[in-house]
Amino acid sequence: MTRLRGQDAAIEAFLSASAGGTIHHAWLLAGPQGIGKASFARTVALRLLAEGMTPGALPPGLSVPDTHQAAHLFAAGTHPDYRELRRLPKKDSGKGGSDEELARSITIDQVRGLGPFLGTAPSMSPRRVIVMDAADDLERPGASNALLKNLEEPPAGTVFLLVSHAPGRLLPTIRSRCRVLRFDPLGDADMAAVLRDVMPDADEVEIAALVRAGGGSPGRAMGYAGLDLAGIDTALTAIGRDGDPANARRAGLAKVLSPKAAQARYEAFLDRVPTVIAQMAAMRHGEDLRRALDAYDEARGIAAAARGLSLDAQGTVYELAGVVARLAPRP
Structure with missing residues (x-):
């Protein structure tokens, strides 16, 4: 076994x-x-x-x-x-x-x-x-x-x-x-080992992204397998770091994640936005921390409403990415 x-x-x-x-x-x-x-x-x-x-x-x-x-x-x-x-x-x-x-x-x-x-x-x-x-x-x-x-x-x-x-x-x-x-959630090393056992073809970038998303639960992490979670995280991190003054990054994400064929990735995106914001908040202090915490609450509310009310996927992705963009350092 x-x-x-x-x-x-x-x-x-x-x-x-x-x-x-x-x-x-x-x-x-x-x-x-x-x-x-x-x-x-x-x-x-x-x-x-x-x-x-x-x-x-x-x-x-x-x-x-x-x-x-x-x-x-x-x-x-x-x-x-x-x-x-x-x-x-x-x-x-x-x-x-x-x-x-x-x-x-x-x-x-x-x-x-x-x-x-x-x-x-x-x-x-x-x-x-x-x-x-x-x-x-x-x-x-x-x-x-x-x-x-x-x-x-x-x-x-x-x-x-x-x-x-x-x-x-x-x-x-x-x-x-x-x-x-x-039973306790698994540590990152054990998470990665479990995922490598069940996903021998996955590369280390995907394994690392799944470890972050799993939160100590291999079962939860495997629910994201094959959804290019690393790509979603990379896009959100870039928006949170650099902002999106021309709205191009938000529009690009919305276009990719809104079709019916991308429903599973869209669901993963709804999960990941609050988590990525929480990771950003952990590295902030003072007013920047307060803004990040407010953004976390807002993102959770939008994601919950998107599921409960079946909101338009394209508009929801654009709105959530905008919440992340507001966390970029201000001039």
């Missing part, structure tokens, strides 16, 4: 907690979205299942050899002692493939569907594992209450791994029955 990067503290905490051979039956994997919590959950699930099949035969840590029977079954999605709950594709989305529109929540029927799985003995070892990605998506109150019942009376050998981007949204009674394992 993919190497887990940047979460050594969480890995060490889990290994320490499980060193005695007894493992808490429910874990809440808490932290920002896109930093590897689900990957950690699946890695731990495979390790627990493999350990149950061949006690004492695995190397230290969380890894499982690809030749292990549990690894084959897990990769094929056919391990009889593993279940994963997540939002399902909408029946009427009609799109197919990886871009199917997903349901709004994990339903009560999905959680109740665990009944037969939990009502019989595990097939290949004393253990079985359930991953929920993400528990924040549970339908309330039905699915949450159904899960709570399972957490209150778990069958022996069952381990729940609940991924959560916002633990505060979960029922307090669910949180109270889980051991919390916290």
